[in-house]
Amino acid sequence: FENFYQLKEGKRLEKDQFPIDSSNENRYIPADLFETVMQSYFSITKENLREEAMFEQKKEAYPWQEMRSNDNCVAMPYMDPDVTAVKKNADGTVTLTIDVICLEKNNDRAFTHELTLRELGGGKVQYVSNAIVPGEHNVVPGYIYRLQ
The missing domain is CATH 2.20.25 (N-terminal domain of TfIIb)
Structure with missing residues (x-):
């Protein structure tokens, strides 16, 4: 998401834009922002996006975590x-x-x-x-x- 956000908005995503949930270390991107950005680059319905991108109905948002040096993906x-x-x-x-x-x-x-x-x-x-x-x-x- 953060790469597409930067392409669309012309600026980097600042993690502090979204409050952190201390119970799981996730930040939550409001659905309208996430969907607008992603649908600018992918031909996907809102329903499919919500199904595939871990949409949380109660929060009307998508969970997100910044990339950190201790993430498994660096391996x-x-x-x-x-x-x-x-x-x-x-x-x-x-x-x-x-x-x-x-x-x-x-x-x-x-x-x-x-x-x-x-x-x-x-x-x-x-x-x-x-x-x-x-x-x-x-x-x-x-x-x-x-x-x-």
């Missing part, structure tokens, strides 16, 4: 994208084929995925889809959730 290996093909689709979208390189694991292609974007003009793009290309070589690390 993930560094991965570097390498665009190997660009395809212009009939519907006006563009699909990038991307090999993901992970030198820490001594491989030049941990996995390949196809990222489809729609050009909006003015240097902006909209995310359409992203899918891993099936293959025996795939070494996809498990996702580590920031919120537990």
Whole structure:
């Protein structure tokens, strides 16, 4: 969320904008702000967003925690994208084929995925889809959730 917020608002998200819940260390982003920002970049209904992003009905908000140095996600290996093909689709979208390189694991292609974007003009793009290309070589690390 914080990266998309910065893109949309032109300023960094300040953690103190939202009070902290000491019982779980979460801050809560008001639903209207979260949904406006996320729907600017993803074609997703409010209902699907609420289902997928841990919406809390009682608070009318989404839980969020700032990235901290002691989060588990820092243990993930560094991965570097390498665009190997660009395809212009009939519907006006563009699909990038991307090999993901992970030198820490001594491989030049941990996995390949196809990222489809729609050009909006003015240097902006909209995310359409992203899918891993099936293959025996795939070494996809498990996702580590920031919120537990």
